Amino acid sequence: MAKYPIIVCDDDKDLASQLAEDINSSIQDLTDDNESYGKLKEQVTFVANNFAQTVGYIVANDVKNGIYFLDIELSQKSKDKNGVDLAEFIKKQDENAQIIFVTAYDKYAPLTYRRRIGAIDYISKSLSSSKIIQRIGETLRNAFDNLSNNLKFGKRDFTYKVGRRVCKMAEDDILFIEHSDVQHKVHMVTENGEVEYKGNISQIDKSAPFLVKVSQSYLVNPSNIIAIDSKEHAIIFDEDKMVTYSRAYKNVVKKFIAEFKNIEVM
Missing domain, CATH: 3.40.50.2300 (Response regulator)
Structure with missing residues (x-):
């Protein structure tokens, strides 16, 4: 074959x-x-x-x-x-x-x-x-x-720590990472669930090139974006999962649309 x-x-x-x-x-x-x-x-x-x-x-x-x-x-x-x-x-x-x-x-x-x-x-x-x-x-x-x-x-994994435990998540499964309400922590949203762990957006941005910064608070995985609402400055991953991007990053979002043909523009 x-x-x-x-x-x-x-x-x-x-x-x-x-x-x-x-x-x-x-x-x-x-x-x-x-x-x-x-x-x-x-x-x-x-x-x-x-x-x-x-x-x-x-x-x-x-x-x-x-x-x-x-x-x-x-x-x-x-x-x-x-x-x-x-x-x-x-x-x-x-x-x-x-x-x-x-x-x-x-x-x-x-x-x-x-x-x-x-x-x-x-x-x-x-x-x-x-x-x-x-x-x-x-x-x-x-x-x-x-x-x-x-x-x-091959499929690559994203590594993070929860307490002393080292965890792995397939990069393809991650939707976005945002600042947590808990100080010094971030909130990671995946296709199968959510998790919080110690970290900050700036450090993750430098160490995880598959994620792209779209505001001071959000890193997104562009391969999992299903739609972009330019009027509302919203990046949509699912019916109930979305983030907003700042105007300073509008050119970054335009690149998503150009590169990923499956993204719906609303």
Whole structure:
């Protein structure tokens, strides 16, 4: 199997085949135009037209480190599994999965944010053919870089102390760290809970490059941001988890929007 399997799933067979062709062409362009990608031998591995076909292939072949181009609406029947359901299944099977949604239904975008799929891009079928191909090239480059870094460095842990006990938390699970109401402590909010420990924002800012300062009180993990409300100066991680950024850091927030294509701008 390819080092980075590429799987396409769209219920429209013609569109699925066209997307596969566009992906293969984009990879060829990438290898031709950039020496750093010259050794890539990847091509679309499997084209599916529904949830069951995709799941069957992934399980039978134990797919890991894959790149997945998924339509969100895989059936006209509302009770059937959709692309977001498929993405959730994929994430459980392939922790390094690079999810790209390619769909005509922009109304489903908020659903992917609420369910914290962690898609690296969201491409609308309403774009022109040339624009879609451009976006495919951009997102493939991002996906290959992400996978290469994951394989090279693995998942990294953030280390902190609670009393005398040394604790570790996967960097990917951390949403943000803020000043605590308790003096000389900080409050860390993660995907699975919250913890307070002795520390200060300035020291953590220097020692944890995956976190970015957005005010004197907050450090955020930009890879876990699902939306940014520029009017309210709010950074949103979940329906009930958000922080505010100060005006002095508005350019930092703009960089988040430019770099992380899955962030919704409100």
